[in-house]
Amino acid sequence: MAASIVALIVLALALGPLLFVWRARRWPRGRSVCVVVVGDVGRSPRMQYHALSLARRGFDVTLLGYSGSKPHDELLSNKKIHILHVLEVHLIPVGPRVFQYVIKAVVQAVLLLYALLLKSPPVDYILLQNPPGLPGIAVCWVSCFLRGSKLVIDWHNYSYTMLGLTHGFAHPLVQLAKWYEKLCGRLSDLNLCVTNAMREDLAKNWNIRAVTVYDKPASFFTNTPLETQHQLFMKLGHTYSPFRARAESLDPDFERSAFTELNPRSRKVTQLDGRPALLVSSTSWTEDEDFSILLKALERFEQWINDGANLPSLVCVITGSADLGVCLHKSSSGLDLPMKVVDMFGCCLPVCAIHFQCLHELVKHEENGMVFMDSEELADQLKMLFSEFSNSDNRLNQFRKNLKESKQLRWDENWEQTVFPLFTHTQGVWPKT
Structure with missing residues (x-):
């Protein structure tokens, strides 16, 4: 009996402050969204675009995440957007690796919940970027439950597959992350994702219905004048x-x-x-990108020039006004698309991209670029494309022409068509997808 009383007292002490916050801060509100990035806000372009699009449509937006890289100037100057920083948590170099991850997740959960309940104003929606989903999904769901908000998850990839690159997919920690992500992902009210392949995988293997919202270039990505x-x-x-x-x-x-x-x-x-020909390689330097593929291809290309092949010299840079882009992104899940290619296409820049499962949803081989499997195939493509470099009607110019004539939707247009109707659906009944 005494143990039960003590347990009730402990439970009351634990839930009391949360219930107080919930009761005290559930005042009437207008259209408002908290966009959550458990990462560097400045390195999360898609979530910045979401925030800007919501603000343009009259939503009050709180953008919550880590400080670091500078966000877009347009976002910083928008009076409808308030950036709220959360302290970044790192692994402590003490104890087993699993223990380090547990401590990090617990501290992250406390800091994130504190920010959502005590530092952020009440909102109608929480829009969460995933990955990372641990502990973000559970924490955001708790905040939504206490405040009567709706949880929207934007699936960019899977957290467990990214963790699997480091530890192997059979590792217990990876399997635990997969179970958590699959279970907590179903707590959301609405799900967005970046490809049709991911939408189908979420429906088939996770029992989660999602709306595909392709990454599109922002309006400031254009063909650079000479x-x-x-x-x-x-x-x-x-x-x-x-x-x-x-x-x-x-x-x-x-x-x-x-x-x-x-x-x-x-x-x-x-x-x-x-x-010379100008080659641009925009890379995230992540574990699913093998930069040696490009280096080996360039070495082979240089050897052809030394052997007397009629090829232009190549200048390879990380940024600039290029003739061809190279993408080495493979995707840990095989279900997301490289945003770097989206931005290149926004500048009408043809791309050679390494193959993975759903790349065809973005790169059309022999139409707006080429797809390769390894360094040898990339080298052969570079040789073919640049052997006709001096001709005005070369393959690269044809790819560029196709990109211009495709009349690609920009982010704002695509968002208006796919996302905005979901946030304005009345009575909280959202369309089945």
């Missing part, structure tokens, strides 16, 4: 020799980079004949 390219090349040339002019212009007044030339009288910029 004048802007020239300015960039001249600036880079001050630091990096590959961007400097290979030979002086016949007219000393002309301004020349390795790729372009500016006529100072007409202010017209032209591309140089025999210029």
